[in-house]
């Protein structure tokens with residue numbers, strides 16, 4: 001069975017013969033010389049920076065958001081971007097010809113490879129390759145982000161919007177004047193529970209992870225890629241400390257240049273698809289580490305069954321202490337997130353245990369079938385419960401995001417092979433960061449309907465298991481911190497959608513005993529500029545929302561207070577950053593984002609449905625579910641999943657909304673809250689395709705030439 005996976009990612013090296021150009025040998029030599037110079041410059045700068053302690057000075061436990069591959073590619077792309085600028089600026093080489101020479105001179109890491117796809121497999125590859133059979137890299141790991149509108153780099157190539165020495169207001173100033181809670185700004189949503197941001201973050205970690213190197217940027221010599229955030233001595237939080245600079249490293253750039261990409265571009269090292277990648281891991285290697293290879297089960301913590309394993313329990317040679325591991329490196333970022341990972345770990349092992357009981361399947365088959373069900377559940381919760389709460393019903397209809405009701409043998413949707421689901425730059429960089437404003441800094445611990453404690457997010461960054469394991473384990477029979485947090489998340493209101501980001505994140509992000517903290521809001525603004533994200537106004541135009549003209553002309557979709565704050569900071573409405581402008585808008589009816597962010601989010605979620613061959617409601621695909629299975633999955637709610645994997649006695653029907661007469665509490669013991677796993681315990685040949693019965697040899701391997709390049713290692 002292992003062959004299924006390996007087949008999916010099988011790569012056949014293909015060396016593309018570069019036609020040697022005849023006329024401009026001289027130019028070719030020049031290009032080679034310039035690449036050498038840029039390489040020397042880069043390596044020299046890094047050497048000096050590291051001698052000055054750029055890496056060892058790391059003052060807080062940043063999450064490791066890079067891989068060997070991204071580090072290597074980052075070095076190459078920095079060198080090639082520099083060489084390109086030298087060629088066109090200093091040596092006056094024609095732009096087109098510089099690009100073509102640079103492309104031909106690219107190292108093996110950036111070369112084209114071919115993939116053979118087994119299109120009859122009903123299981124996804126871990127890297128997302130071969131989801132689209134004709135374009136096997138679409139939506140897969142390490143792909144460059146897509147753009148809705150061309151980037152707005154200051155020099156049209158790679159300098160941040162506004163320039164390195166910025167003509168735009170400093171990002172910390174934007175936090176202080178617009179995003180920081182000045183003491184009494186915190187408001188709450190009436191309907192949305194704290195599960196909205198919590199599931200939102202968990203889902204984000206399925207679909208986006210933008211790599212960035214771990215470097216200290218506030219030292220004497222800055223390594224390449226550093227673009228730190230400056231802090232004034234008058235700063236109300238950092239001002240009383242010696243801190244005048246916050247670390248910030250620019251996101252890793254993909255190979256430059258590529259077909260259609262003639263600027264700095266960022267990548268996603270997760271698959272774009274909603275495929276439960278944060279549970280299983282973005283590569284075969286990570287997935288293998290998380291498995292037990294017994295009865296389809298994922299590894300659990302040896303000391304605390306039902307919780308994520310410690311790294312050292314599953315990674316050979318790992319010496320970390322008390323650090324948990326999951327399919328996404330950010331799993332221990334904050335306790336509520338760790339709870340979500342634990343919930344789906346339990347759901348996987350619960351379903352796997354039932355399937356093992358009901359069938360004679362081997363480990364691999366149970367694992368893959370369970371993985372398929374888990375991905376379907378996450379898609380079901382996303383499209384049926386989560387998206388309507390953030391986008392509102394209008395956008396659900398306008399963008400065809402509402403799943404069809406299950407009627408007699410129907411309720412299916414259609415896959416569209418022309419849709420590329422790869423993550424859009426402005427979605428990851430700004431629009432889907434909308435959730436940061438909804439996070440409350442104080443998380444309540446609840447037993448039934450009683451508040452039994454609370455904790456500050458800023459006191460619990462990057463701590464692993466304390467809260468979920470034992471801290472409150474004495475609150476009742478079989479009740480752990482996990483249950484209390486989960487219960488709090490579904491009963492506590494979310495903080496309002498507005499410009500305000502709680503201080504636990506806008507001053508004290510990643511605070512620890514030895515680290516004062518950093519500023520998430522400023523990082524979001526700085527990240528947008530780093531990625532060359534066009535202005536807020538450019539996206540208003542893209543989304544057919546009338547553009548801002550002058551400060552005298554406040555649009556109806558921005559409230560008076562938000563407008564005044566914007567005017568206080570930005571010289572010109574055209575300067576407003578997408579993230580900040582997006583949060584300034586009044587929410588759409590029934591949603592939790594303003595119209596510009598909704599527009600970007602809805603486009604992305606439409607692509608993630610239509611362009612995912614394995615989307616759980618699609619018919620006529622190798623991975624399609626039967627009508628009975630689909631009906632069972634379509635009635636599943638996040639509340640049901642919580643009921644079946646925790647000590648909670650009841651939840652609201654829809655846990656994303658505060659309880660009401662329309663959304664009553666339901667007992668967890670009701671049989672309607674169970675998933676009938678026997679429906680999934682049969683080897684059913686997909687009714688419409690019969691593909692599951694095809695022998696592998698007959699499926700055949702087809703080779704596809706792809707235009708973008710990947711190296712298939714972590």
Ligand code: HEM
Nearest residue numbers: 197200201204208209210334428432433435436439523527
């Ligand atoms: C306590 C809660 C949270 C914390 C501490 C947190 C922290 C962070 C941090 C540190 C980053 C990287 C910032 C940068 O340097 O660019 C980030 C990125 C991001 N966050 Fe959050 N976040 C939280 C909740 C959420 C929520 C609720 C959502 C959405 C509903 C969300 C969506 C995102 C997205 C889309 C990114 C970009 C990810 C990427 O492309 O790598 N986050 N967050």
Ligand SMILES: *[C@@H]1O[C@H](CO)[C@@H](O)[C@H](O)[C@H]1NC(C)=O
Nearest residue numbers: 180181182183184185186561
């Ligand atoms: C609270 O809000 C009022 C009115 O908006 C404002 O005048 C006051 O300064 C605020 N208090 C703090 C501590 O920020």
Ligand SMILES: *[C@@H]1O[C@H](CO)[C@@H](O)[C@H](O)[C@H]1NC(C)=O
Nearest residue numbers: 350352353354355356357358
């Ligand atoms: C397995 O089957 C036995 C006998 O029907 C049942 O008692 C047990 O609860 C089942 N276990 C699981 C995990 O479904």
Ligand SMILES: *[C@@H]1O[C@H](CO)[C@@H](O)[C@H](O)[C@H]1NC(C)=O
Nearest residue numbers: 391392394395398588595598
């Ligand atoms: C949905 O479409 C209608 C009609 O075109 C439009 O008026 C409305 O603004 C749209 N709403 C959203 C949220 O897209």
Ligand SMILES: *[C@@H]1O[C@H](CO)[C@@H](O)[C@H](O)[C@H]1NC(C)=O
Nearest residue numbers: 441442453454455456457459
């Ligand atoms: C949370 O932080 C606030 C402000 O620093 C502090 O007053 C409060 O005691 C903290 N709460 C808990 C539960 O630690």
